[in-house]
Amino acid sequence: xxxxxxxxxxxxxxxxxxxxxxxxxxxxxxxxxxxxxxxxxxxxxxxxxxxxxxxxxxxxxxxxxxxxxxxxxxxxxxxxxxxxxxxxxxxxxxxxxxxxxxxxxxxxxxxxxxxxxxxxxxxxxxxxxxxxxxxxxxxxxxxxxxxxxxxxxxxxxxxxxxxxxxxxxxxxxxxxxxxxxxxxxxxxxxxxxxxxxxxxxxxxxxxxxxxxxxxxxxxxxxxxxxxxxxxxxxxxxxxxxxxxxxxxxxxxxxxxxxxxxxxxxxxxxxxxxxxxxxxxxxxxxxxxxxxxxxxxxxxxxxxxxxxxxxxxxxxxxxxxxxxxxxxxxxxxxxxxxxxxxxxxxxxxxxxxxxxxxxxxxxxxxxxxxxxxxxxxxxxxxxxxxxxxxxxxxxxxxxxxxxxxxxxxxxxxxxxxxxxxxxxxxxxxxxxxxxxxxxxxxxxxxxxxxxxxxxxxxxxxxxxxxxxxxxxxxxxxxxxxxxxxxxxxxxxxxxxxxxxxxxxxxxxxxxxxxxxxxxxxxxxxxxxxxxxxxxxxxxxxxxxxxxxxxxxxxxxxxxxxxxxxxxxxxxxxxxxxxxxxxxxxxxxxxxxxxxxxxxxxxxxxxxxxxxxxxxxxxxxxxxxxxxxxxxxxxxxxxxxxxxxxxxxxxxxxxxxxxxxxxxxxxxxxxxxxxxxxxxxxxxxxxxxxxxxxxxxxxxxxxxxxxxxxxxxxxxxxxxxxxxxxxxxxxxxxxxxxxxxxx
Numbered sequence: 001x002x003x004x005x006x007x008x009x010x011x012x013x014x015x016x017x018x019x020x021x022x023x024x025x026x027x028x029x030x031x032x033x034x035x036x037x038x039x040x041x042x043x044x045x046x047x048x049x050x051x052x053x054x055x056x057x058x059x060x061x062x063x064x065x066x067x068x069x070x071x072x073x074x075x076x077x078x079x080x081x082x083x084x085x086x087x088x089x090x091x092x093x094x095x096x097x098x099x100x101x102x103x104x105x106x107x108x109x110x111x112x113x114x115x116x117x118x119x120x121x122x123x124x125x126x127x128x129x130x131x132x133x134x135x136x137x138x139x140x141x142x143x144x145x146x147x148x149x150x151x152x153x154x155x156x157x158x159x160x161x162x163x164x165x166x167x168x169x170x171x172x173x174x175x176x177x178x179x180x181x182x183x184x185x186x187x188x189x190x191x192x193x194x195x196x197x198x199x200x201x202x203x204x205x206x207x208x209x210x211x212x213x214x215x216x217x218x219x220x221x222x223x224x225x226x227x228x229x230x231x232x233x234x235x236x237x238x239x240x241x242x243x244x245x246x247x248x249x250x251x252x253x254x255x256x257x258x259x260x261x262x263x264x265x266x267x268x269x270x271x272x273x274x275x276x277x278x279x280x281x282x283x284x285x286x287x288x289x290x291x292x293x294x295x296x297x298x299x300x301x302x303x304x305x306x307x308x309x310x311x312x313x314x315x316x317x318x319x320x321x322x323x324x325x326x327x328x329x330x331x332x333x334x335x336x337x338x339x340x341x342x343x344x345x346x347x348x349x350x351x352x353x354x355x356x357x358x359x360x361x362x363x364x365x366x367x368x369x370x371x372x373x374x375x376x377x378x379x380x381x382x383x384x385x386x387x388x389x390x391x392x393x394x395x396x397x398x399x400x401x402x403x404x405x406x407x408x409x410x411x412x413x414x415x416x417x418x419x420x421x422x423x424x425x426x427x428x429x430x431x432x433x434x435x436x437x438x439x440x441x442x443x444x445x446x447x448x449x450x451x452x453x454x455x456x457x458x459x460x461x462x463x464x465x466x467x468x469x470x471x472x473x474x475x476x477x478x479x480x481x482x483x484x485x486x487x488x489x490x491x492x493x494x495x496x497x498x499x500x501x502x503x504x505x506x507x508x509x510x511x512x513x514x515x516x517x518x519x520x521x522x523x524x525x526x527x528x529x530x531x532x533x534x535x536x537x538x539x540x541x542x543x544x545x546x547x548x549x550x551x552x553x554x555x556x557x558x559x560x561x562x563x564x565x566x567x568x569x570x571x572x573x574x575x576x577x578x579x580x581x582x583x584x585x586x587x588x589x590x591x592x593x594x595x596x597x598x599x600x601x602x603x604x605x606x607x608x609x610x611x612x613x614x615x616x617x618x619x620x621x622x623x624x625x626x627x628x629x630x631x632x633x634x635x636x637x638x639x640x641x642x643x644x645x646x647x648x649x650x651x652x653x654x655x656x657x658x659x660x661x662x663x664x665x666x667x668x669x670x671x672x673x674x675x676x677x678x679x680x681x682x683x684x685x686x687x688x689x690x691x692x693x694x695x696x697x698x699x700x701x702x703x704x705x706x707x708x709x710x711x712x713x714x715x716x717x718x719x720x721x722x723x724x725x726x727x728x729x730x731x732x733x734x735x736x737x738x739x740x741x
Contacts, residue, residue: 004226006033010089011225012082014038014075014129015099017053020195020214024096025057027218029066033094036085038071075099075125078132086136094225095133096146097126104159115162122166127173143186144225147174150192151237154246171235178233182596187232189224193217194239216241251278329398334429339383342422343368343715345512346375349382352509353542354499361555368421368715371722377415377560378542380458382512384447385538387429388462396431399443408537409442410463412482414562416456420717424452432461433478441466444481484566484603485589493580497547501535503574509539534570540592540601541565547579548588548606559609566603569594586610628658628700632668636679643676652727655689658700691723693731703731
């Protein structure tokens, strides 16, 4: 593979006059970077000042053909260090915060001066230099920052209370900078090196210094600072040619508080073993993880009834969700739900998932007067979701959990037909399976939806996750789950679509029925560990369907056969989404990323309806005769008898495309625009029809018999009209008053 080059990059290394800092400076220069070598030139305790150390390293770099300049300022004057880089090289790309001093004392002997100066150099100094460099990195949308902690900072060490506290503070600083820097392509990582240097002379025996060479540390720093490295927010221990990533570990713990009952020290004592039990630990990596856990605890505490804290066993059992799935839970049917709606709901939904009048083809989802007005195919998740949002999940036998804890893991939708643009949709939900993932329980909910005529519309499968609830010795996998696509093809995407969400995206989408305050209330989202309210996962579901259909189906929702996604990461309204697509036959594999590169939808695919050419089927041979033929032949006779009068009243040319069983299509033209009028089979002989009406044989007969109102048929999707929509009001009188069965 190619070597890691830093050509064109500028690196600033603090404390680079010797030891590890010198190794960093030489390594960056050897790989083409222009280097700012900073060193105050003081002694181990931070006293004195000299240019000799920095100058010597600069001379060494230049003698080998590299470019470097020296800086002799204290890291507390961070602006001066960064100014040196800008004056000499015009930019700053890499910052390695390495400078440090020691004032080792046992804790009671640490003076105010000893404490303050160690914190000023290590913690405040790193802050000052990083702050000075931050906006330059932000403007150029690139930066790599290294903070230097130590094993004393991670674990403590006798006589180094001032040093270890400052060093651990750098970990917290880095964690926050990693979060704030993501959108600007600025990464920040922490290393805990153990190597021979003047700072380790006091804590390492001489026999170890030879094997703990500084040159064994610099390769990690080089990789973390390279433009191809996406690692950020990490903590790495490195020594003697060994590197390992560190992380926090959390025991499952024990909930000791019961609703309306006090929490006591005795309960803490009696459950201490469980509180400290790491046998089934987790690894939180963000504030969000911790707050999610706390919200889960709050939900459990508020949901407890009749629990006595006087019993150790009872309290201990209350810390876990007891799952005992059975045959009764699998196949359990939730109450049927009826979703009634007008054409406003599909329009609101389309707006909620990003449809816009500025996008060609989207008007069909936004304007009830459009000839192709229809529902987006993913609108079918809305009536299905209503089945599981009414609290009925709590009635599933054998599953004891708080609904507030449930997470939406995956979603599958199969579109049998586009839902009507208004009417009623009836959904029936059942538990397909319950699986045991160790610390999680996975619940599969199947939802079948049909229209008022009991014609199937869609099938949804919701994959719901319940944390801290597994371990009931159940199956770890399910043959009933609609599988995700394991990973995208190993090639450049065939197509990509990038779209920015609006800051009001969640506020708009929630009008489709998901009113969880997590998506609108900043106080609630903050409690859950999110910096701002997050976007609904099913909103992203609609976004990705639009992107694929726009790219591969001209935006036609009727081409979507099935879609499956896994919700991997939350999105903040206002962020930019990118959908990468790979087409393989009738399947489009996709993944969606947010602007900082994180994948928010994974394992996704959409199956498209294969293109079919209409098959002409002679009615007299392959399909039953249509009753509409009798109506139109009767109308033919009326036109012959009174055509001129009808021309004056109607003054339009209609084309009827009437479908019957066996895919038979009967086309008729009613020309009442000139002369005495004319009715015949086929398309217009001259020019185009003023309105083309497409509908089924059954609905055509319904119009004639007054069982169906033309305008209601149009808005419900039972009749499609292309052309002049105002002519709809003339259709009923034309057919009802002038034809009969």
